[in-house]
Amino acid sequence: MAKSSAYVSKYPDEDGNIQWSDEENNIWHDLITRQLSCIQGTACDEYIAGLEKLKLPTDRIPQLEEVSKVLRAETGWQCEPVPALIGFGEFFRLLSEKKFPVATFIRTREEFDYLQEPDIFHEIFGHCPLLTNPSFADYTEAYGKMGLNATKEQRVFLARLYWFTVEFGLLDTPKGLRVYGGGIISSPTETEYALNDKNVERKTLSFDNVLDVLRTPYRIDILQPVYYMLTKVTDLDEIRKYEIEDIFELIEQAKALGLHEAKFPPKEEKQAS
Secondary structure, three states: OOOOOOOOOOOOOOOOOOOOOHHHHHHHHHHHHHHHHHOOOOEOHHHHHHHHHHOOOOOOOOOHHHHHHHHHHHOOOEEEEEOOOOOHHHHHHHHHOOEEEEEOOOOOHHHOOOOOOOOHHHHHHHHHHHHHOHHHHHHHHHHHHHHHOOOHHHHHHHHHHHHHHHHOEEEEEOOEEEEOOHHHHOOHHHHHHHHHOOOOEEEEOOHHHHHHHHOOOOOOOOOOOEEEEEOOHHHHHHHHOOOHHHHHHHHHHHHHHOOOOOOOOOOOOOOOO
16 A cells, blocks of 8 residues: 555544535546446446446535445445555454545545546445445455464565455456456546557456465556456356464465566656755
8 A cells, every 4th residue: 555645534423424616526437437438348247237227426425324325235244434545454454344445535636547546436336336246245344354464574565465366357247358456447448458459468357366466466556467358257156265273374385485576567666856
């Protein structure tokens, strides 16, 4: 997670509502209408089904309780308002309690196409539709429990599992490649790139090669050179069968074997002035 953010989350009032400005609602409208056209034929069926259940407004930012009401009915989850950035410990705790952390700010026009920290559009539009799916919801809860019991060093490896599933996961379906990761679904550029770029490496993900995922490096500020593919969202049930101790054993193996060679250049260090 980033060390600092220029954004400040808004606090809900005594009724649990957040007061959004007209401009913030307009940004939501422009983001969601663009993505609704982008996900047709690219997002997986499970995501589309969840989106239909949520019935997200297009003219304004939804209140968290509107989304939580649907999630509670479907899978027992709810949205939890958080600051722009939270620590790993808090992140894992919330997931383990079936509370999805939602930073209550929305990006500016200047960062309309990309920002490093997840805003309310990324969290609500990118992730919450799939939290209506029992397999995805149970996997996310189990991941939170893994992280809650992990050391700081183990969490670095666990972050790769989240990155290549929840954030940047693909499905290889009979209908063709589809997206389920929220980091792709909320980005038109990443959607086009992940599905169609000929230089992208797309690996199959199964119960038997989680170790491979734990050894795969990534950068958060570039288009991904490597993606992992399931065949359907319910495949996450197989990965969830790992006991916490088994995952930690895989992490030890990953540490001993070392990371795969990165398929991207190192991030340039900022020069001191």
